[in-house]
Amino acid sequence: MPENAYGDGRRETIKIIGTIGLQCAFPFAGDELYGQHQHPAPANTADAGPPQFFRPEQFQVLSRVAELIVPGATAARVPNYIDLVVRNNAEHQKLYTDGLAWLAGKDFLKLGEKQQLAILEPLCAQVDRGEVKTMEQRFFRVAKNMTADGYYTSKAGLVEELGYLGNQVLAEYPECKIDEH
Structure with a gap:
């Protein structure tokens, strides 16, 4: 039998299995994450445009929740990222709609930070x-x-906070000092 009679089919099968495994482990498309590609970032969140899935009042509640979870999330356009992901996932749409309605029913935005x-x-x-x-x-x-x-996966979190330099070849790895952590 020729050497490549089965080789191409096996390679394709391995590629498919690998792709399925990666998709299950990381369910977002690569272009949804800052670290996966280069793109010009808007100067501020106002330049990001209106949300595509959430209504404005839902987006305000979502923005506040994200900001309370990670300070700086709004400036990093995290609510816009969530809007993109939720817009493409029917299961998340219902969960976010119900969750944001629950918070809105508590007058969440009218409460102080402690509440x-x-x-x-x-x-x-x-x-x-x-x-x-x-x-x-x-x-x-x-x-x-x-x-x-x-x-x-935003520039603020990945690069500015975590210090990710990206695509760097190191001649040697810096020593990890316990007192730094």
Whole structure:
């Protein structure tokens, strides 16, 4: 039999299996993340344009929640990132719509920061303990994860906060000093 009779089919199968594995491990398209490509960033969040999925009042609540989860999230355009991801996922659309309606029903934006945190901190503790049964817990878990994903793949989170230099070849690796951590 010729050497390549089965080779191409096996290679294609391995590529497909690898792609499926990566998609399951990382469910966002590469172009949704800052670290995956280069693009000009708007000067501020006002330049990002209106949200495509969320209504303006929902987007305001979402922006406040993201900012409470990661200070600086709004400036890093995390709510716009979440809008992009949710716009393309029907399951997330219902969860975000229900979760934001729940917060709006509590007049979330009219509350002071302490009262807002009093609503979110118990959810955060429950989610961290693995308690994700109620709609509110599921909403907060997804919002927290997407906020972290959006922020730490933005220029502000990835480059400015974490110091990612990108595509650097190092002659040697710097020594890790325990007192730095």
